Amino acid sequence: MTAPLPSHRDQSPAVAARFAALRARPIVLDVDALTKSFPTSGGTHTALDRISFQVHRREFMCVLGQSGCGKSTLIRILAGLDSPSGGEVRLDGKRVSGPGPDRGMVFQGYTLFPWLCVRENVMFGLRMAGKSPFEAEAEAREWIALVGLSKFEHAYPHQLSGGMKQRVAIARALASRPRILLIDEPFGALDAQTRAHMQDHLLAIWRNVDVTILFITHDLDEAIHLADRILVLGCNPSRVAEMIEVPVPRPRSRAQWTSPEFLATYQRLQELIHPPMEPSAEKISIPRLTAAGDDVE
Amino acid sequence: MPTPFAPPPARLRPWLPWLSFLLPLAAWCAFSYVPFLWHPLVKITEPGSVDYLQPGALIEKAVLAEENARVLAAGGTPATGHPSNPIFLPAPHEVGLAVFKSFTTPPRRPGEPWLHQSLWHSIQIIFWGFFWSSLIGVPLGILCGVYPACSRLTEPAIDFFRYMPAPAFGALAVAILGIYDPPKIAIIFIGTFFQQVLVVAHTTRKLDPALVEAAQTLGARRLQILFKVVVPGIATDLYNDMRILLGWAWTYLIVAEYIGASSGITYFINQQAKYRIYDNVFAAILLIGLIGFLTDRVLEDLGRAFFPWKAQGRRSVLAAAFFWLRPDYVK
Numbered sequence: 001m002t003a004p005l006p007s008h009r010d011q012s013p014a015v016a017a018r019f020a021a022l023r024a025r026p027i028v029l030d031v032d033a034l035t036k037s038f039p040t041s042g043g044t045h046t047a048l049d050r051i052s053f054q055v056h057r058r059e060f061m062c063v064l065g066q067s068g069c070g071k072s073t074l075i076r077i078l079a080g081l082d083s084p085s086g087g088e089v090r091l092d093g094k095r096v097s098g099p100g101p102d103r104g105m106v107f108q109g110y111t112l113f114p115w116l117c118v119r120e121n122v123m124f125g126l127r128m129a130g131k132s133p134f135e136a137e138a139e140a141r142e143w144i145a146l147v148g149l150s151k152f153e154h155a156y157p158h159q160l161s162g163g164m165k166q167r168v169a170i171a172r173a174l175a176s177r178p179r180i181l182l183i184d185e186p187f188g189a190l191d192a193q194t195r196a197h198m199q200d201h202l203l204a205i206w207r208n209v210d211v212t213i214l215f216i217t218h219d220l221d222e223a224i225h226l227a228d229r230i231l232v233l234g235c236n237p238s239r240v241a242e243m244i245e246v247p248v249p250r251p252r253s254r255a256q257w258t259s260p261e262f263l264a265t266y267q268r269l270q271e272l273i274h275p276p277m278e279p280s281a282e283k284i285s286i287p288r289l290t291a292a293g294d295d296v297e
Numbered sequence: 298m299p300t301p302f303a304p305p306p307a308r309l310r311p312w313l314p315w316l317s318f319l320l321p322l323a324a325w326c327a328f329s330y331v332p333f334l335w336h337p338l339v340k341i342t343e344p345g346s347v348d349y350l351q352p353g354a355l356i357e358k359a360v361l362a363e364e365n366a367r368v369l370a371a372g373g374t375p376a377t378g379h380p381s382n383p384i385f386l387p388a389p390h391e392v393g394l395a396v397f398k399s400f401t402t403p404p405r406r407p408g409e410p411w412l413h414q415s416l417w418h419s420i421q422i423i424f425w426g427f428f429w430s431s432l433i434g435v436p437l438g439i440l441c442g443v444y445p446a447c448s449r450l451t452e453p454a455i456d457f458f459r460y461m462p463a464p465a466f467g468a469l470a471v472a473i474l475g476i477y478d479p480p481k482i483a484i485i486f487i488g489t490f491f492q493q494v495l496v497v498a499h500t501t502r503k504l505d506p507a508l509v510e511a512a513q514t515l516g517a518r519r520l521q522i523l524f525k526v527v528v529p530g531i532a533t534d535l536y537n538d539m540r541i542l543l544g545w546a547w548t549y550l551i552v553a554e555y556i557g558a559s560s561g562i563t564y565f566i567n568q569q570a571k572y573r574i575y576d577n578v579f580a581a582i583l584l585i586g587l588i589g590f591l592t593d594r595v596l597e598d599l600g601r602a603f604f605p606w607k608a609q610g611r612r613s614v615l616a617a618a619f620f621w622l623r624p625d626y627v628k
Contacts, residue, residue: 081510101516111511114606115529124525125515156606176515 008268010261011247019245022056022228028092028212029055029078029180035086036073047073049237050087055180060206060213062223065233066273071216072108074233075184078214079105091179101125104173104211106183110165112157118144118168119153125176143171146205163194170205180212187222196254199225203252220269224262225252232272241272322389329388336380346373355381387576395576396583405572412565412577416584419550419561422478426485426553427546431539434493441494442501443527452498459491463549467556476557484556488549493542500534501527533600533607540596547589 011019036048047070055061065071076082078089080099089096091103099105112121119140126136144150147167157165166186173181183202187195199222206213217223223230227246234241247261256262299305305313328335339361344350346368356364356378365375382388387395399412410418441448463484470480504527512526554563562581569577595615602613620626 079510079514081513099510099513101514103514105511105514107507107511109507111505111507113508113511113526113530115532115604124512124517128512128516128518128521128525158606172515 008244008247008261008265010264011245012249015245015247015249018250019228022059025056025058027054028057028059029214030090030093031078031087032090033087034074034077034084034089036070036077036082037085046237048077048084049239051233051238051240052087053231053240053243055212055214058210058212060203060215060226060228061231062227062229063214063216063231063233064220064223064269064273065218065238066235067218069233069235070238071218071233072184074238075105075182075214075216079103079182081105101129101176102179104176104178104181106166106169106173106181106186108184108186108188110157110162110169112165112168112172114157117154117156118149118160121157121168122172122175125172129176140171140175143175144168146174146209147171147201161194162190163198166190166198167201170202174205174209174211178211180214183213183215185216185218188218195222202226207251220266220273221257223269224248224265225254225257230265230269232269234272242268244268325389328386329382332380336382338381338383339378340381341376341378343377345376346371347376350376355384384573385575387579391576392579392583395574395580399569399577399580405568409568410565412581412584415560415562415565415581416588419554419563419585420588422481422553422561423485423543423546423550425478426482426549427489427543429482430486430489430493430546434490435497435535438494438497439501439523439527439531441498442504442531443523448498452495455491455494459495463488464552464556467552471557478560480556481553481560484553485546485549488553489542489546492545493538496538496542497535500531500538503534504530533604536596536600536603540593540600543596544589544593547585550585 031051031053034048034051035046037044037046039045051074053061063071063074073082077084078096080096080103083097096103113124116124119137122140122143123133123136126139127133131139141150141153144153147170149164149167149171152160152164157168160168169186170181170183187198190198202213203226205211215223215226217226224246225248230244230246232241232244233239244265246265248256248259248265249261304310337358338355339358341350341352341354341356344352344354345365347364350356350364358380361376361378368375404411437447437451441451466487467480467484470483474480474483508530509522509526512522517525550561551563551566554561559567562585566578566581569575569581598613598615600613601608601611602616
């Protein structure tokens with residue numbers, strides 16, 4: 001008989017102090033009753049239903065939800081690439097309309113410009129901001145060093161591995177000094193080792209760079225490992241199911257993955273994301289197709 | 298039978314492109330040099346008692362047999378000769394020689410152009426037709442690809458025009474532009490332009506929209522998106538489109554040169570056919586193919602120098618040769 005897990009709401013004094021400090025910081029991104037609906041053949045489909053939340057300065061927030069629950073729709077609206085059907089998004093109190101360099105975006109696919117080398121890709125935003133080539137080049141070098149790709153400055157995207165491409169994409173987004181970095185399931189296509197490495201790399205960047213991060217994922221472990229707070233999106237229609245303050249202390253390490261706080265949070269997320277199946281739900285019965293005595297369990 | 302889509306055996310692979318030329322050539326050689334393959338005629342060497350035959354004359358086998366039977370019955374000597382092909386199928390070595398000779402033989406009449414002059418004239422017609430078409434067609438195609446409004450405004454009419462065969466405008470072009478080069482350039486233009494707009498628009502629409510969105514989140518504005526993302530983003534595909542369209546333009550050349558005062562390589566071919574020098578006709582046709590083929594190879598090679606990110610590690614031979622000759626150009 002193991003001791004029952006602590007609640008995911010239990011917070012040690014250190015964790016409680018951290019969240020008190022977080023709440024005291026100014027609000028960078030204010031999402032107010034955001035709604036998005038599409039017309040379909042049988043009426044309208046509501047992809048997002050009155051989503052409201054605030055992101056504080058230097059916060060690392062994860063948005064967690066199942067596939068098809070409007071996570072990407074949400075981040076595209078925040079980036080200004082789609083427009084909402086209702087509600088509004090405010091960045092530093094100013095209403096957002098259309099894409100801009102104050103919100104950096106790292107896309108699910110890599111979306112590096114294939115005709116530009118790593119350095120030119122990172123320089124892109126700086127040149128758009130009107131900086132001289134020399135200035136942009138010097139700044140780009142620093143950002144490339146930050147993601148550890150100085151040796152690959154002159155490589156073209158097709159010569160890089162998936163993880164390296166995503167690091168360039170992060171450097172490129174950071175180079176414009178955005179107020180908030182929007183990251184859409186960036187590590188989904190990477191293998192487990194690279195993904196773990198990239199998560200820690202991203203945490204290190206966030207610690208050392210003045211940037212707020214909104215990170216979309218469907219991976220529960222990833223969300224707990226990275227986030228200060230996790231915004232859980234429910235499905236059909238997508239509403240804010242819960243906002244969880246992750247009680248796992250910082251700095252984070254993989255050793256914490258078996259800590260009671262981590263497991264309690266994991267269990268809570270599990271309940272929210274994959275609710276226990278109702279008895280009435282369809283049960284699949286599998287006919288036995290092997291010979292008797294051929295049991296494997 | 299190999300599995301569909303299976304790659305060819307590694308040993309065979311490098312030979313296949315050469316075989317694609319060698320096989321037709323081998324067939325041509327067989328029909329030209331193997332006496333019992335085809336050879337429907339007899340080239341007379343000894344006319345015998347057939348009074349109307351002369352050495353070198355070509356006569357059908359059946360007719361010769363009839364004549365010889367008649368002559369033998371009358372007690373004369375039969376005509377002899379060896380199997381031969383009609384004059385319009387010269388042997389490969391004759392054509393090969395003609396390619397060389399046609400450059401060195403002066404024209405029959407003073408004032409007629411040499412072969413190289415005819416070819417150069419044709420190349421100029423192609424160049425200007427393609428140049429004017431691209432000058433308008435490429436920007437218009439990009440605009441149609443980028444702005445749906447532009448596409449809706451122009452593409453239906455272009456779709457309508459492109460079904461009209463370019464040569465149909467020949468008489469009109471002569472009436473408007475005279476009989477010399479302008480109407481010929483106009484025909485190349487009409488033949489290329491409408492396809493070009495549609496092809497370029499299609500290529501532009503294929504650009505990954507995520508690249509445009511990425512640029513927008515990095516602060517790119519309208520014109521910057523057009524010139525810093527769309528144009529470089531489609532450049533490689535556009536380049537390949539242009540290569541295909543240039544080949545297209547060549548196919549309109551002969552028709553264009555027939556219009557008004559016949560000129561260029563068409564004039565050369567017609568004159569040689571009139572003189573019944575079919576070696577030269579073949580030589581000229583082969584030269585057109587050769588120029589087109591070599592141009593395309595050169596453009597493909599240069600493409601690797603222009604777009605290194607698409608070259609898949611293959612280097613441009615011409616660029617390498619250029620930097621070897623002019624090392625001072627290397628950074």
